[in-house]
Amino acid sequence: MVVGGGPVGSTVAAHASGLQTMVVEEHDAIGSPVQCTGIIHPRVVKMAEAEETVINTITGLKLYFPGGRVLEVPSDEVKAKIIDRRRFDEICSQRAQDAGADILTGHSFKGFVRAGDKVKIKLEGPQGERFVITPLIVGADGYKSGVARDAGMGAFKEIVRGIQVDLDVELEDQVKAEVFIGEKVAPGFFAWVLPCGEYTRVGLCISQGHGTPNEYLNALLKRRGLENAKRRELVSGAIPIGPLKRTIADNIMVVGDAAGHVKPLSGGGLYTGMKAAQLAAQTAMDAVEKGDFSEHSLAPYEEHWRADIGKELERGVLIRKAYVGMSDENLDELGKLLDREDAKKVLSTGDIDYPSKLVRPMLRTLPSLLKFSPQIIRSLIRREQGR
Ligand SMILES: Cc1cc2nc3c(=O)[nH]c(=O)nc-3n(C[C@H](O)[C@H](O)[C@H](O)COP(=O)(O)OP(=O)(O)OC[C@H]3O[C@@H](n4cnc5c(N)ncnc54)[C@H](O)[C@@H]3O)c2cc1C
Numbered sequence: 277m278v279v280g281g282g283p284v285g286s287t288v289a290a291h292a293s294g295l296q297t298m299v300v301e302e303h304d305a306i307g308s309p310v311q312c313t314g315i316i317h318p319r320v321v322k323m324a325e326a327e328e329t330v331i332n333t334i335t336g337l338k339l340y341f342p343g344g345r346v347l348e349v350p351s352d353e354v355k356a357k358i359i360d361r362r363r364f365d366e367i368c369s370q371r372a373q374d375a376g377a378d379i380l381t382g383h384s385f386k387g388f389v390r391a392g393d394k395v396k397i398k399l400e401g402p403q404g405e406r407f408v409i410t411p412l413i414v415g416a417d418g419y420k421s422g423v424a425r426d427a428g429m430g431a432f433k434e435i436v437r438g439i440q441v442d443l444d445v446e447l448e449d450q451v452k453a454e455v456f457i458g459e460k461v462a463p464g465f466f467a468w469v470l471p472c473g474e475y476t477r478v479g480l481c482i483s484q485g486h487g488t489p490n491e492y493l494n495a496l497l498k499r500r501g502l503e504n505a506k507r508r509e510l511v512s513g514a515i516p517i518g519p520l521k522r523t524i525a526d527n528i529m530v531v532g533d534a535a536g537h538v539k540p541l542s543g544g545g546l547y548t549g550m551k552a553a554q555l556a557a558q559t560a561m562d563a564v565e566k567g568d569f570s571e572h573s574l575a576p577y578e579e580h581w582r583a584d585i586g587k588e589l590e591r592g593v594l595i596r597k598a599y600v601g602m603s604d605e606n607l608d609e610l611g612k613l614l615d616r617e618d619a620k621k622v623l624s625t626g627d628i629d630y631p632s633k634l635v636r637p638m639l640r641t642l643p644s645l646l647k648f649s650p651q652i653i654r655s656l657i658r659r660e661q662g663r
Pocket of ligand 1: 279280281282283284285300301302303307311312313314315316383384385386416417418419421422438439440479511512513514515531532533534538543544545546547549
């Protein structure tokens with residue numbers, strides 16, 4: 277059984293071909309409410325076969341530093357696609373159904389007890405309580421995961437909170453993502469303004485202990501001259517930072533936001549979660565074949581995601597540590613250093629799913645960057661070299 281009918285739970289079910297899978301989703305409709313900006317690398321659109329969800333294509337970046345410097349980083353490559361996240365989730369769910377999964381909406385997972393070598397799950401729906409016995413639960417139930425909590429899998433390093441609004445305004449530049457950094461605009465994270473054709477998506481996330489995201493959103497809208505624009509959809513949500521130390525137990529795997537499979541620098545979790553979902557599905561199929569759902573039998577899932585996306589997540593945690601340690605003065609100093617053609621050229625090669633790959637070429641171009649966080653940067657390089 278998969279708990280959570282988001283893109284990650286649906287991807288597990290879509291890849292667990294031949295298994296009798298049920299996806300339980302607490303909301304009545306798949307894909308609602310949306311809690312996402314929907315900016316993803318084209319490879320993720322391909323993974324989900326969701327070309328029809330694309331709203332816009334991004335090729336460049338405009339980076340706003342606290343002191344007012346704006347770094348424009350154009351590129352000849354497609355860097356990201358902005359998608360309709362609701363439709364994206366529906367397509368992922370349809371793929372799960374095409375693979376034979378049953379989707380049970382309007383039902384919440386309320387806990388489990390062990391029943392021999394299986395687990396007995398309590399669900400709550402419109403008709404009241406219901407119990408299901410299953411050999412395997414895949415918890416893809418988001419950052420507040422009840423499955424991870426009940427299995428005692430620990431807590432995230434940190435949770436950041438976000439808010440976003442779509443505005444009835446058409447930006448002149450339709451190919452660049454605007455990103456704003458600094459204590460006053462989005463402490464501990466960043467803010468974004470994205471062109472989506474005839475409307476514009478504006479949002480931000482902040483670390484805990486800095487007030488409410490809404491205050492910062494209002495300030496950003498004012499700064500960007502958008503405070504009087506007509507509002508469409510308002511979205512809010514939270515993002516877990518840093519993967520859980522343990523994502524398996526007897527009869528249980530957790531995946532996606534539930535496991536902290538989210539890039540710590542950008543908060544993007546679709547690529548990492550869906551990759552981990554494919555690995556979880558493979559381990560589930562192997563466990564069914566062996567008839568063994570013990571933690572030991574599920575260990576390949578944990579080993580494989582750590583060897584794959586886990587490395588980038590670890591590096592992301594380190595880079596984030598360096599980033600949040602920087603004052604606005606440090607960020608402005610960084611902006612000044614980066615404001616030259618060779619550095620911008622390196623930046624333009626960045627991949628949103630693998631931001632840590634920029635560290636080495638950036639240091640080769642600007643060795644003085646080391647001064648911002650020498651220990652962290654050296655540790656990153658050692659990890660990349662496998663030491
Ligand atoms: C403001 C914001 C902007 C973001 N922008 C991006 C972005 O641009 N790009 C990107 O890649 N990522 C982005 N993310 C992150 C992305 O939304 C998540 O990483 C992604 O949704 C993870 O998918 P998931 O299936 O693991 O979890 P979710 O999408 O959270 O799905 C979990 C599902 O489980 C269900 N559920 C929860 N509890 C239960 C229960 N007890 N019983 C039954 N069902 C339950 C929920 O209803 C939900 O449908 C953003 C997040 C936020 C908050």
